[in-house]
Amino acid sequence: MRKLSALALLLLVAVFLVSCSGVPGGGCVTNCGGGNATVSLVLTATPPNPTALLSIQSFTANITGVSLSTATGSVVAVPLNATTYIADFNRVTSDSTILAAKATVPADTYTTVTVTFSNPRVTFCTQTNPGVFGCAAGSVQSLTGSAGSSTISTSLTLAANQQTGVDLDLDLGAVITLNGQAITAINLGASGAFSAASLPPSAAATDLPAGALSHIDDVLGVVSAATSPSLTIQTATRGSITAVTNSSTQYSTNCSSQNFSCVQTGTAAIVDTVLNSDGTFTVVYYQPLASASLDIVEGVVTGVPNTTTQQCNIVVTDATVATSNSLISGQLSIGDQLTLSLSSSPQAFVIISKDLLVPTNTFAGATDVSAIQPGQTIAFPVISFSPQSGVTPGTASTDTVALRFTRLSGVMTSPSSPVFSADTFPSFFGLASARQFQTTTGRLSVDGASSLSGISSGTIISTTALYVGPSSTPTFTAQTVRAH
Numbered sequence: 001m002r003k004l005s006a007l008a009l010l011l012l013v014a015v016f017l018v019s020c021s022g023v024p025g026g027g028c029v030t031n032c033g034g035g036n037a038t039v040s041l042v043l044t045a046t047p048p049n050p051t052a053l054l055s056i057q058s059f060t061a062n063i064t065g066v067s068l069s070t071a072t073g074s075v076v077a078v079p080l081n082a083t084t085y086i087a088d089f090n091r092v093t094s095d096s097t098i099l100a101a102k103a104t105v106p107a108d109t110y111t112t113v114t115v116t117f118s119n120p121r122v123t124f125c126t127q128t129n130p131g132v133f134g135c136a137a138g139s140v141q142s143l144t145g146s147a148g149s150s151t152i153s154t155s156l157t158l159a160a161n162q163q164t165g166v167d168l169d170l171d172l173g174a175v176i177t178l179n180g181q182a183i184t185a186i187n188l189g190a191s192g193a194f195s196a197a198s199l200p201p202s203a204a205a206t207d208l209p210a211g212a213l214s215h216i217d218d219v220l221g222v223v224s225a226a227t228s229p230s231l232t233i234q235t236a237t238r239g240s241i242t243a244v245t246n247s248s249t250q251y252s253t254n255c256s257s258q259n260f261s262c263v264q265t266g267t268a269a270i271v272d273t274v275l276n277s278d279g280t281f282t283v284v285y286y287q288p289l290a291s292a293s294l295d296i297v298e299g300v301v302t303g304v305p306n307t308t309t310q311q312c313n314i315v316v317t318d319a320t321v322a323t324s325n326s327l328i329s330g331q332l333s334i335g336d337q338l339t340l341s342l343s344s345s346p347q348a349f350v351i352i353s354k355d356l357l358v359p360t361n362t363f364a365g366a367t368d369v370s371a372i373q374p375g376q377t378i379a380f381p382v383i384s385f386s387p388q389s390g391v392t393p394g395t396a397s398t399d400t401v402a403l404r405f406t407r408l409s410g411v412m413t414s415p416s417s418p419v420f421s422a423d424t425f426p427s428f429f430g431l432a433s434a435r436q437f438q439t440t441t442g443r444l445s446v447d448g449a450s451s452l453s454g455i456s457s458g459t460i461i462s463t464t465a466l467y468v469g470p471s472s473t474p475t476f477t478a479q480t481v482r483a484h
Helices: 002-018
Strands: 028-030 036-046 054-070 075-078 085-088 097-108 108-125 142-143 149-156 163-171 176-181 183-186 192-198 214-227 231-235 240-244 268-275 280-289 296-306 309-318 337-342 348-351 379-380 385-386 394-396 400-414 421-424 435-436 445-447 460-467 476-484
Touching: 036 054, 036 214, 054 192, 054 296, 085 097, 108 176, 108 183, 142 183, 149 163, 149 445, 163 421, 192 445, 214 240, 214 309, 214 476, 231 268, 240 268, 240 394, 296 337, 309 445, 379 394
Parallel strands: 036 163, 240 280, 337 394, 348 400, 435 476, 445 476
Antiparallel strands: 036 097, 054 075, 054 085, 054 108, 108 142, 108 149, 163 192, 176 183, 214 231, 214 268, 231 240, 268 280, 296 309, 296 379, 309 337, 379 400, 385 394, 400 421, 400 460, 421 435, 460 476
């Protein structure tokens, strides 16, 4: 009887082991009766073909949900980084943003990812005359689409205790309908709109350190918490990021201490980070800007119609909202048009260079709007503000103008380092020939290749770059380059 009992026990154990697959030296991976994984989601976008010469200033939508589904119909909602997550797809052609960090998901095999969205909106203009700077008069407009969802077929197997990431990418060319340079319709639910890819990318497709999931660069927001070595920066549209500094973190040269004491709560700031495999963030670079008692608006310039009255036209691309007595709170959206007026004696024209190498230019130290060029992105503290009403642009005034990073796409013509060249830019830039881009050793983020030299001539690229002006050589200073 004892021998029969022992045999029965061995048979029972054998049946259990067959039902549970594993790896040598590790635990059970599938069919293990439960457990959770952690998943981080990042958002990217693929631009339309630059040969269309489109001039898209912003392309936004509210991402209202992301869910994973199994073949048996089980659905898991992934908590997003913000209750109201406003995605700017033009931005993420070159800079990834975080959709969800370290979300807990049951271990399982998922066959579909569903993205739900509302309020899609694109702001664009036309310029059919090559080499002419700025949008054609009266051509800046916004177009809206319908709320809906997009379902992506995938095969995502998550094991218990696994830490991983997924990149959700929107193909902008697949969701817009064109008539020449004009966009006539947008449909984020179109077939093939979104795709999903596992993170981290292969070593041949990024310059990230081993194990890191993604660059999350140029995050503009307000420091809401700071206890060394950790800081939290709150964005206006995409929630907050809590990141940890270390001995490799670089601080802006305007930080006299060059250490964490530079980080102060209640300050507007910019951080570059890396998303780690466990869903945490590491600060690569930190730059304080100004007191959060000020509203700061960022926008891409579409025209400079009147240098006599010191005005330029912009489309809003980002903002920080004052912690008290805000002039813009609840009244300003990405994609809005503004006519910006400078005071008769502006305090400063400065470049927020983030300590990158900047070519000789006429922007820094200027005193009037003639130094501002269409295609440049500028940031400014708001002195007065009136919101856009219908198709009538809003108005704002300031006494300080800062050059910020523009997101643009083009075609690589010479992938050399530290200066590369590209052409086929959006038409409103007025740049009809190839232009040079300066890079800075140790401060360039590359996606789609392991380095600049890994990007072939003729490849479509997107870049986050300071546009210092058409008369400067190089014309741009690049912080990120993504090969598509």
